[in-house]
Amino acid sequence: MWENCLKRLETVLPKDQVTLWIRPLDVELVNDSITLEASNDIILNKIRTHFLTYIKAVLKELTGKEVAVELKLKQINHQPQTTPFVKKKSTTIKITDHLDPRFTFANFIEGRSNTIALAASLQTATASRVEENNPLLIYGSTGLGKTHLLHAIGNEIKKNNPKEVVCYLHSEIYVNQMVKAIQQKSMDAFKQKYRSVTALLIDDIQFFARKERSQEEFFHTFNYLLEGQKRVIITCDRYPKEVNGLESRLKSRLGWGISVPIDPPDYETRVAILKEKAALIQVDISDEVAHFIAKQLNSNIRELEGALSTLKAHANFTRKKIDLKYTKQILKELFKVNHQIVSVENIQKSTAQYYNVKLSELLGKSRKRSIVRPRQMAMFLSKELTDKSYPEIGELFGGRDHTTVLHAYRKMNDLLKQESELSEDKQKIVNILIE
Numbered sequence: 196m197w198e199n200c201l202k203r204l205e206t207v208l209p210k211d212q213v214t215l216w217i218r219p220l221d222v223e224l225v226n227d228s229i230t231l232e233a234s235n236d237i238i239l240n241k242i243r244t245h246f247l248t249y250i251k252a253v254l255k256e257l258t259g260k261e262v263a264v265e266l267k268l269k270q271i272n273h274q275p276q277t278t279p280f281v282k283k284k285s286t287t288i289k290i291t292d293h294l295d296p297r298f299t300f301a302n303f304i305e306g307r308s309n310t311i312a313l314a315a316s317l318q319t320a321t322a323s324r325v326e327e328n329n330p331l332l333i334y335g336s337t338g339l340g341k342t343h344l345l346h347a348i349g350n351e352i353k354k355n356n357p358k359e360v361v362c363y364l365h366s367e368i369y370v371n372q373m374v375k376a377i378q379q380k381s382m383d384a385f386k387q388k389y390r391s392v393t394a395l396l397i398d399d400i401q402f403f404a405r406k407e408r409s410q411e412e413f414f415h416t417f418n419y420l421l422e423g424q425k426r427v428i429i430t431c432d433r434y435p436k437e438v439n440g441l442e443s444r445l446k447s448r449l450g451w452g453i454s455v456p457i458d459p460p461d462y463e464t465r466v467a468i469l470k471e472k473a474a475l476i477q478v479d480i481s482d483e484v485a486h487f488i489a490k491q492l493n494s495n496i497r498e499l500e501g502a503l504s505t506l507k508a509h510a511n512f513t514r515k516k517i518d519l520k521y522t523k524q525i526l527k528e529l530f531k532v533n534h535q536i537v538s539v540e541n542i543q544k545s546t547a548q549y550y551n552v553k554l555s556e557l558l559g560k561s562r563k564r565s566i567v568r569p570r571q572m573a574m575f576l577s578k579e580l581t582d583k584s585y586p587e588i589g590e591l592f593g594g595r596d597h598t599t600v601l602h603a604y605r606k607m608n609d610l611l612k613q614e615s616e617l618s619e620d621k622q623k624i625v626n627i628l629i630e
């Protein structure tokens with residue numbers, strides 16, 4: 196009866212909405228009443244506000260009478276999910292979750308462009324039956340919130356059950372660790388490590404392209420986890436079928452669960468994101484300024500954040516109030532020739548000028564600390580302020596490997612949180628850059 200109800204609902208509502216929101220509910224039918232259980236408040240509210248009327252109408256149509264519908268929160272069973280394999284080895288394997296607590300569902304702003312991805316992520320994080328939405332694949336271009344959602348899923352899983360063994364990993368790190376494991380002849384430990392998690396979050400799977408050995412190992416780990424009903428959540432910068440150099444068996448396996456797109460944000464979402472981020476970094480912008488920026492920058496959320504940091508840096512420096520005129524003046528270049536002014540080449544020049552080192556040294560091989568730190572700063576800014584990928588930046592820094600850039604990015608990201616002097620350096624370089 197419920198299945199008939201779902202099928203009928205699929206004819207009156209978008210099918211993906213039924214799949215994401217209504218199908219995962221637990222259902223109990225008793226005589227003339229029905230209880231629907233959701234795994235968290237957000238889903239419960241969504242059902243109440245968006246779908247309850249439809250559900251009642253369809254039930255009436257099918258049964259010929261009014262059916263009482265009760266909505267309830269599901270009791271989540273917090274028993275850790277372990278496999279015999281884990282039990283045997285868990286004492287020796289240390290797994291760091293690498294979760295960033297700053298990225299949560301609470302501070303992820305919903306808009307038309309990400310509603311499905313957000314719903315699927317929430318379901319995956321809170322579903323009591325792991326097979327729902329498993330594996331989950333989130334795909335979309337750069338700077339749209341895929342990594343944010345991965346961390347939010349991991350943080351939510353840990354919040355609901357601290358005993359879950361969650362692990363976030365960028366695909367590049369997986370590849371690097373595997374290369375090291377091969378060199379050190381410690382492949383068994385490497386395999387065990389990732390097979391003993393209860394939720395594996397793998398970012399930017401397109402980096403596996405043409406890395407056959409890593410793909411093969413990941414494929415087996417992936418199967419192992421799915422068979423053991425462990426969550427696997429993956430992101431990719433496009434639909435994986437379009438990634439050249441990914442093995443077809445892996446592509447097909449990725450399609451076993453649910454694949455959800457994340458698109459560039461619409462205007463209203465951009466404004467909402469700007470306001471939220473401005474509050475977060477304590478920069479005071481009016482509605483007028485938020486609307487102005489949202490109109491100018493319309494693709495990438497990382498760019499919106501870059502614009503805010505630039506404004507903040509300038510306003511701090513000049514002690515001026517951020518009104519529309521000032522915003523236009525400061526961000527003029529950023530808007531007009533976003534990709535010409537804020538190019539990797541200009542970032543390199545500005546950084547070299549600020550630290551008083553030669554451009555050739557910055558791009559050269561020197562391992563002196565006085566050169567390495569400026570180089571890492573320039574790499575960090577290149578990733579923050581341009582849409583170049585890690586390999587592309589590596590190439591522009593004297594043909595370096597993308598892992599060097601990734602390392603520099605992470606290192607600077609950590610240091611900037613701890614050292615206020617370094618943040619000031621960063622702001623001053625941005626000033627030189629857009630002067």
Ligand SMILES: Nc1ncnc2c1ncn2[C@@H]1O[C@H](COP(=O)(O)OP(=O)(O)OP(=O)(O)O)[C@@H](O)[C@H]1O
Nearest residue numbers: 302303304305336337338339340341342343496497
């Ligand atoms: N809907 C959103 N609400 C709030 N912040 C968001 C949202 N979407 C993205 N962001 C923010 O934008 C920035 C870039 O997002 P994120 O790193 O998740 O992008 P991505 O899609 O993983 O990009 P890449 O593929 O380049 O790694 C982050 O600081 C993130 O917090």
